[in-house]
Amino acid sequence: MYTTSTTVSSRIESYCRTWRMWLENDESVIMGDNIMSATSDVQSTSLSDDIELGAVCSQSWALQINDAETRFLGKEYDLSLYLADLTGVTTYSTLEAYTYAELSKLTVEQISKLGEVLDGERIPLGRFTCVKSKKSGGNTEVTFADRLYFSDKTYVPKVKLPAWSKAVEDDICKQLGLQNGNDYTIPAKLRVKGGARLYGKGHIRLKTANFDFKISSIPKDTTMRQMLSYIASAQGEFGFVDRFGRYVRKWYGSSVKILDNNTIDLPTLGERPNILAGIVCKVSDSETL
Incomplete structure (x- = not known):
């Protein structure tokens, strides 16, 4: 980020x-x-x-x-x-x-x-x-x-339906005054249910085609947030506005560190020295120095 x-x-x-x-x-x-x-x-x-x-x-x-x-x-x-x-x-x-x-x-x-x-x-x-x-x-x-x-007001499409999901997402972002920061040109890398990567012939990593689907109609009283939620769930992601004011969809990345039974209840010690910045002394229930 x-x-x-x-x-x-x-x-x-x-x-x-x-x-x-x-x-x-x-x-x-x-x-x-x-x-x-x-x-x-x-x-x-x-x-x-x-x-x-x-x-x-x-x-x-x-x-x-x-x-x-x-x-x-x-x-x-x-x-x-x-x-x-x-x-x-x-x-x-x-x-x-x-x-x-x-x-x-x-x-x-x-x-x-x-x-x-x-x-x-x-x-x-x-x-x-x-x-x-x-x-x-x-x-x-x-x-x-x-x-x-x-985005919690009713979504009134400015694009002609049926329309591709990207066009609907672009339309909602435009109505909200947001830049759509999602890149529909990047294919997703495929994994099995357990998370393992999928490979094809020649040990080539399998990827999806550009995932864009058609939306034929908008249910009555659907809000812009709900419509964005529908598109995000279809993409397997969640949506938010990033640090630079763009609407983006993300999913959690891979774990940096896995806690096991040997480390889950124990602190991880580092080689760097600690710096004593202050001491808190509880004198009584009503006084702390």
């Missing part, structure tokens, strides 16, 4: 670090200390807490922002994480011509310069639309959601 640079990876592994959020569109940038709190939630067609076959998941964020002037409602923002370095190597004060108090007045070009000071790397969390906004004192409580948030 996302790979960090060597520089940022080394910072992540250090003991002196803090993550902050970055909210940006063409008009404004809201940074770190102005975002007081953030919580994420997921809504989907899945009936359980797990992401199942055919589930189409939309994500939302509830943020409390120290800003009573900006009008957020209806606008789209890119939400990111960035690493604030507290070691003194890169700080806000290294931005030559500006002070922290003036950050809200910076242009997008000037903010880009600030990003270079902070190693020029932000981890994207996605592109979201503000669907709720409530001012409270000097703060604004906002809810941001990806475009699948709007």
Whole structure:
């Protein structure tokens, strides 16, 4: 999904670090200390807490922002994480011509310069639309959601039926303001029920043809989310909006490590030394130092 640079990876592994959020569109940038709190939630067609076959998941964020002037409602923002370095190597004060108090007045070009000071790397969390906004004192409580948030309304096809599933998927994405990031040209690799790979003559790995099927009609009152779910389940996948605001379908990859009876209840020990960052002392039931 996302790979960090060597520089940022080394910072992540250090003991002196803090993550902050970055909210940006063409008009404004809201940074770190102005975002007081953030919580994420997921809504989907899945009936359980797990992401199942055919589930189409939309994500939302509830943020409390120290800003009573900006009008957020209806606008789209890119939400990111960035690493604030507290070691003194890169700080806000290294931005030559500006002070922290003036950050809200910076242009997008000037903010880009600030990003270079902070190693020029932000981890994207996605592109979201503000669907709720409530001012409270000097703060604004906002809810941001990806475009699948709007997919629970009835699907009215803009393509002539019968149509190929790709055309229907493209149509729904267009109506939702999403880019369809699914590649119908990549064939799927075939496996048996147990997961073993299938090979043909000459030990050639067997693959499917481009799997696209015709949809003759849309059942009454079917929502866009349900239609995307139907197509995703036919492809053996689930759907969601990725970090870059595209609708994509995925399935779980192969296991990185298999736990067996010898390791399932035991910790895995590493060669790297531990760094003592602090001690918590419980003095009593009501006091902890």
